[in-house]
Amino acid sequence: MKLYFSPGSCGLSPQIALREAGLDFDLVKVDFSTKQTAEGDYYAVTAKGFVPALQLDDGDVITEGAVILQWIADQRPERQLLPAPGTRQRYEAMEWLNYVATDLHKGMAVMFSSFVDADSKRRFAEGNLANVFANIDGHLSTHDYLLGDRFSLADAYLFNVLTWPSRVNIDLSGYAHIQQFLGRMELRPAVRAALIAEGLRAA
Numbered sequence: 052m053k054l055y056f057s058p059g060s061c062g063l064s065p066q067i068a069l070r071e072a073g074l075d076f077d078l079v080k081v082d083f084s085t086k087q088t089a090e091g092d093y094y095a096v097t098a099k100g101f102v103p104a105l106q107l108d109d110g111d112v113i114t115e116g117a118v119i120l121q122w123i124a125d126q127r128p129e130r131q132l133l134p135a136p137g138t139r140q141r142y143e144a145m146e147w148l149n150y151v152a153t154d155l156h157k158g159m160a161v162m163f164s165s166f167v168d169a170d171s172k173r174r175f176a177e178g179n180l181a182n183v184f185a186n187i188d189g190h191l192s193t194h195d196y197l198l199g200d201r202f203s204l205a206d207a208y209l210f211n212v213l214t215w216p217s218r219v220n221i222d223l224s225g226y227a228h229i230q231q232f233l234g235r236m237e238l239r240p241a242v243r244a245a246l247i248a249e250g251l252r253a254a
C-alpha cells in the first residue's frame with residue numbers, strides 16, 4: 052500500500068500508525084504547490100488534493116486522517132492501537148480523534164493560512180487555540196495518553212499536530228503535561244522512525 056504525504060504535515064500520524072501496526076507501505080511525496088508526485092497528478096489519487104491518502108493494494112483510496120488511523124488499527128486488532136469497534140471505549144477514541152481533527156488540526160491550519168493576517172492569527176491563538184491547549188494539558192495532567200495509561204493512535208494524531216505550534220511562534224513550553232507527553236511519544240520507535248523518514252530528525 053502507499054501513503055501519500057508531505058514532510059511535516061498531517062501525513063505523519065498515519066505513517067506512525069502503519070509502523071505501530073507493522074504494515075508494509077511505500078511513501079509517496081506530494082508537492083503541495085504543484086499537486087504533483089513522482090507518479091504524476093495527485094488529483095488522480097484524490098480529488099480533494101489533500102494529504103494524507105492511503106492507497107490500498109487493490110487501488111482503493113482512503114482519505115481523512117482520523118479515518119485512515121481507524122482503518123489501520125482495525126487491520127491489526129491484536130496490537131490494540133484503538134479500542135475495538137462498537138465498544139464505548141472506541142467512541143471515546145473517536146471523540147479525541149474528532150477533537151484533534153477539528154478543534155486542534157483545523158485551528159492550527161488558521162495559523163498557517165496565507166489568507167489570515169498576523170494580528171488576526173495572534174488573536175485567534177490567544178482567544179481560541181490557548182483554550183484547546185489548556186484542555187489537552189489538563190487532561191494529560193491525569194493521563195499519560197489521551198485514552199488513559201495506554202498509547203493509542205489518537206496520541207499519534209495529537210503528537211502530529213503538536214509538532215506544528217513552534218513553527219508559527221506558539222510557545223507550548225508552559226504546558227508541562229503536553230511537554231511530558233511529547234517526550235514520551237518521541238521515545239516510541241515508530242514515532243522516531245516516522246520523523247526520520249520525513250527528514251524531521253537526524254537518523
Ligand SMILES: N[C@@H](CCC(=O)N[C@@H](CS)C(=O)NCC(=O)O)C(=O)O
Binds near residue numbers: 084101102103115152
Ligand atoms: N480533512 C483532511 C484535512 C487534511 C489536511 O488539512 N491536509 C493538509 C496538510 S496537513 C493538506 O493536504 N494541505 C494541502 C495544501 O494546503 O495544499 C483530513 O483530516 O485528513
